[in-house]
Amino acid sequence: MRMHKKARLEERIEACGKLVKVADLTDKNMKRAALTPEYLPFNEIFGNSNPVRLEVGCGKGKFVCELAAKNPHINFVAVEKISNVLIEALERAMAEGLKNIYFLNCAAEVLLKYFPASSVEVVYLNFSNPLPKEGYKKQRLTNPRFLEIYRGLLTAGGKIIQKTDDEAFFDYSLESYAASGFEIAEVTRGYLCGEDDVETEHERKFKEQGKLIYRAVAVAAATR
Numbered sequence: 616m617r618m619h620k621k622a623r624l625e626e627r628i629e630a631c632g633k634l635v636k637v638a639d640l641t642d643k644n645m646k647r648a649a650l651t652p653e654y655l656p657f658n659e660i661f662g663n664s665n666p667v668r669l670e671v672g673c674g675k676g677k678f679v680c681e682l683a684a685k686n687p688h689i690n691f692v693a694v695e696k697i698s699n700v701l702i703e704a705l706e707r708a709m710a711e712g713l714k715n716i717y718f719l720n721c722a723a724e725v726l727l728k729y730f731p732a733s734s735v736e737v738v739y740l741n742f743s744n745p746l747p748k749e750g751y752k753k754q755r756l757t758n759p760r761f762l763e764i765y766r767g768l769l770t771a772g773g774k775i776i777q778k779t780d781d782e783a784f785f786d787y788s789l790e791s792y793a794a795s796g797f798e799i800a801e802v803t804r805g806y807l808c809g810e811d812d813v814e815t816e817h818e819r820k821f822k823e824q825g826k827l828i829y830r831a832v833a834v835a836a837a838t839r
């Protein structure tokens with residue numbers, strides 16, 4: 616279903632300006648665009664050098680806002696390509712006065728433009744679109760081309776933590792981690808969100824529908 620563009624979207628994003636970088640991707644060739652660094656100045660943004668974690672495809676931001684509130688000594692960057700969705704996350708983080716959270720409005724394809732090597736300790740992939748059709752395989756956020764990007768920004772020993780309700784996508788992701796040289800440290804089929812984790816928007820919805828949640832932790836061995 617197509618979503619209507621929210622009223623005064625640009626104006627509302629601008630009002631959250633200190634919390635967000637909106638990617639200027641004049642160069643539509645994302646691979647080439649990613650080659651010109653515009654690294655986010657984390658120490659300046661957060662006012663400290665605490666470790667950074669990244670959520671890719673944060674949607675309306677429930678997970679990242681709640682996790683940031685629970686963990687004030689960790690900095691969180693959340694990426695979302697659709698500004699019409701991201702605005703809800705931005706306005707929530709603003710209203711809650713969260714200081715350890717920053718948003719990036721861009722596609723995951725260009726993450727290496729904004730993150731230097733070894734700058735992120737965890738990448739969260741929460742309920743990424745499973746895109747079951749074969750023709751869309753390359754767009755899945757656990758396709759090897761994205762795993763190479765995450766490896767490039769993760770610290771050695773850094774982790775990808777994935778949750779999904781889609782078993783076929785989960786199995787595809789496990790194969791993809793192994794093929795890309797990630798070590799699979801944890802696999803849970805029937806995951807129950809505990810005290811140290813936070814339910815995402817989609818997780819809550821799928822749990823209410825009685826669906827099983829799948830979770831994996833994959834560890835990066837080497838960096839770029």
Ligand SMILES: C[S@@+](CC[C@H](N)C(=O)[O-])C[C@H]1O[C@@H](n2cnc3c(N)ncnc32)[C@H](O)[C@@H]1O
Binds near residue numbers: 671675721756
């Ligand atoms: C199904 S939603 C899940 C939202 C949230 N993580 C949750 O668990 O409730 C997936 C989100 O990922 C975003 N997304 C998909 N592909 C992306 C990409 N290549 N770069 C950035 N965001 C992406 C979509 O726009 C969408 O908001």
